[in-house]
Amino acid sequence: MTESIARPRRGRPPKTDRSFDDTREALLRQGMAVLTEQGFSSAGIDGILRAVGVPKGSFYHYFANKEAFGLAVLERYDAYFAAKLSRNFQDADQPPLERLRRFADEACAGMARHRFRRGCLVGNLGQEVGLLPPSFRNRLGEVFAHWQRLIAALLREARDCGDLAADADCDALAEYFWIGWEGAVMRARLSADGAPLERFIELFIAGLPQNS
Secondary structure, eight states: OOOSSOOOOOSOOOSOSSOHHHHHHHHHHHHHHHHHHHOSTTOOHHHHHHHHTOOGGGGGGTOSSHHHHHHHHHHHHHHHHHHHHHHHHTOTTSOHHHHHHHHHHHHHHHHHHTTTOOOOHHHHHHHTGGGSOTHHHHHHHHHHHHHHHHHHHHHHHHHHTTSSOTTOOHHHHHHHHHHHHHHHHHHHHHHTSSHHHHHHHHHHHHTSOOOO
16 A cells, blocks of 8 residues: 555554564565455454464554555555466477466465465455455555466467467456456365365366367
8 A cells, every 4th residue: 555645653662673664564474364365254363463462552653544454564464465377378499288277287286285274365355355445445446457468478478378268268267267266265264275276277178278
């Protein structure tokens, strides 16, 4: 989040050797960990502050309120996840669809590493959007649109090299991918098993339109 006019920081500065930016970054990282497990509505700010070693009264030194904190965490997660997508998708040594499989394998391994307690922060927020402040709805839509553009670019590359039909609608396929992927992440958490992710990516790739 950015603001055109700098506002004075509320709350008392914490008693810590970390700089303002370092402490704010630590709060955002802990916020990502908590929100990927619990979502926004049930996440307690007190637990996040304790984990980072920041007194409760110092929270407003960094964020105007819980809504501002949640939006900042969402921004940071979008940047983190988009970087992960780009890292996988820009490897020109692998065919485009193999890069998509590698992303799915990496995501599955990451969920297993956390014993399937953590899901997708954006998917979590989307499931509770009716309980969130209105500012979240538009921002979540923008994040999904961002991720869809990255998938669509990869699919267009696959189309250009002949791995997809020449008339494949890559934008529509990218939207379909995220609709299905988020459902697979939810099922993987429910079953505490990576099979839903593996099944989805194989069926998605197998169902892509091919040249006749």
